Amino acid sequence: MQQHYHIWTIGCQMNKVESERLGSLLEERGYLPAATAEKADIIVVNGCVVRQSAENRIVNKLDALKPLKKANPGLTLAVTGCLVNSNTSQLREQFPHVDHFFKPGEQPDWLRKATDQPEALPRHPQPAVYVTIIRGCDNFCSYCIVPYRRGREKSRPMSEIVSEVRELVRRGAREVTLLGQNVDSYGHDLPGKPDLADLLTELNGSQGLARLRFLTNHPKDMSAKLIAAIARLDKVCRQINLPVQSGNNDILQSMKRGYTSEHYRNLIAGIRNKIPGVALSTDVIVGFPAESREQFQDTFNLLAEVRFDTVHVAAYSPRPGTLAARELKDDISATEKKRRLHLVEQLQEGIASEINRRLLGETVEVLVEGRNKGKWQGRTGSDKLVFFSDSANHQGQLVNIRIEKTSPWSLQGKIEPA
Numbered sequence: 533m534q535q536h537y538h539i540w541t542i543g544c545q546m547n548k549v550e551s552e553r554l555g556s557l558l559e560e561r562g563y564l565p566a567a568t569a570e571k572a573d574i575i576v577v578n579g580c581v582v583r584q585s586a587e588n589r590i591v592n593k594l595d596a597l598k599p600l601k602k603a604n605p606g607l608t609l610a611v612t613g614c615l616v617n618s619n620t621s622q623l624r625e626q627f628p629h630v631d632h633f634f635k636p637g638e639q640p641d642w643l644r645k646a647t648d649q650p651e652a653l654p655r656h657p658q659p660a661v662y663v664t665i666i667r668g669c670d671n672f673c674s675y676c677i678v679p680y681r682r683g684r685e686k687s688r689p690m691s692e693i694v695s696e697v698r699e700l701v702r703r704g705a706r707e708v709t710l711l712g713q714n715v716d717s718y719g720h721d722l723p724g725k726p727d728l729a730d731l732l733t734e735l736n737g738s739q740g741l742a743r744l745r746f747l748t749n750h751p752k753d754m755s756a757k758l759i760a761a762i763a764r765l766d767k768v769c770r771q772i773n774l775p776v777q778s779g780n781n782d783i784l785q786s787m788k789r790g791y792t793s794e795h796y797r798n799l800i801a802g803i804r805n806k807i808p809g810v811a812l813s814t815d816v817i818v819g820f821p822a823e824s825r826e827q828f829q830d831t832f833n834l835l836a837e838v839r840f841d842t843v844h845v846a847a848y849s850p851r852p853g854t855l856a857a858r859e860l861k862d863d864i865s866a867t868e869k870k871r872r873l874h875l876v877e878q879l880q881e882g883i884a885s886e887i888n889r890r891l892l893g894e895t896v897e898v899l900v901e902g903r904n905k906g907k908w909q910g911r912t913g914s915d916k917l918v919f920f921s922d923s924a925n926h927q928g929q930l931v932n933i934r935i936e937k938t939s940p941w942s943l944q945g946k947i948e949p950a
């Protein structure tokens with residue numbers, strides 16, 4: 533009888549790409565995807581514990597799967613993602629109905645088909661795909677659980693990444709986002725120490741590939757060589773994610789980020805000077821331990837001054853095992869964290885609507901990624917979400933869209949004749 537799998541994923545892009553690859557591995561073994569957990573023979577829960585709210589969602593999910601496992605003891609239930617550390621005995625005690633725990637990025641033997649393939653690739657990839665280039669992180673920012681769960685940095689050999697990208701393009705992908713917790717560290721542990729600029733230069737020559745992106749940069753490590761490569765290479769999107777986390781130097785030091793707000797501002801000025809029109813996004817944490825109202829104001833002022841295209845804001849949530857959770861008191865009330873979060877969201881909504889409004893009447897190039905609520909959906913090179921209606925099939929195509937309506941979060945328009 534045909535066997536099915538179901539993968540439930542929350543968290544960052546890294547989790548999403550790892551789930552996609554686990555799905556490909558299972559398909560190589562003859563499994564088919566199941567739309568719901570009830571129809572599956574193997575269920576993988578791939579969760580995130582970067583914030584308490586995410587961890588709660590995994591616990592709820594695993595509790596909800598208990599009756600299913602009880603009714604069907606032959607069902608295989610596995611858990612991966614940053615919840616899983618090296619010592620799984622506590623997890624086994626807490627979730628006795630789970631058959632396997634494995635660390636993020638691992639592909640355990642029970643799941644693999646005997647194959648020499650370093651990575652299982654989707655047979656029919658989406659137009660825009662993700663490729664991991666470096667795993668783990670050596671930075672140990674004081675609030676972050678990732679280095680404890682994903683381990684130290686390990687770069688994938690350049691030749692392996694290049695052949696994987698070429699194969700994905702051969703199978704139909706048009707845009708590739710290179711992923712790493714800190715892509716600016718790429719290659720320091722490889723022979724000859726190639727870096728991200730070298731990798732982008734090599735990939736820029738890939739036939740059939742339309743666009744290249746990369747996530748996530750670290751302000752202390754982003755090099756002038758990389759900025760020059762982005763400016764020079766025609767397939768590399770003019771779009772950079774550069775998490776600042778705070779605009780106050782004492783908080784940055786307490787976060788162990790390794791740069792000052794002055795360094796960050798200079799870096800942004802340098803990027804804008806070399807790459808005119810670049811789209812910038814950032815991440816911010818509000819309510820970090822001991823963050824005063826004045827220190828929060830420094831973050832707010834930096835966001836108002838830089839005017840990012842996108843800001844991802846989160847309220848601080850202590851993660852057991854991190855330096856901040858061990859040594860700093862989570863002393864900002866939930867109400868105050870919410871107030872600061874709301875202030876950032878309000879500010880950003882105004883900035884993003886102004887930035888997007890400038891695109892009214894302009895024609896933008898969009899890579900069509902699929903359908904959503906009866907419309908075609910895709911992204912510009914600057915990562916703006918665009919919707920348009922048309923009866924023809926545009927899946928995976930690059931099309932020109934004339935923008936007729938804008939909001940802080942997306943654009944709408946009409947397709948222009950090719």
Ligand code: SF4
Nearest residue numbers: 669671672673676678
């Ligand atoms: S750079 Fe800092 S925030 Fe990012 S994954 Fe590494 S430790 Fe976490």
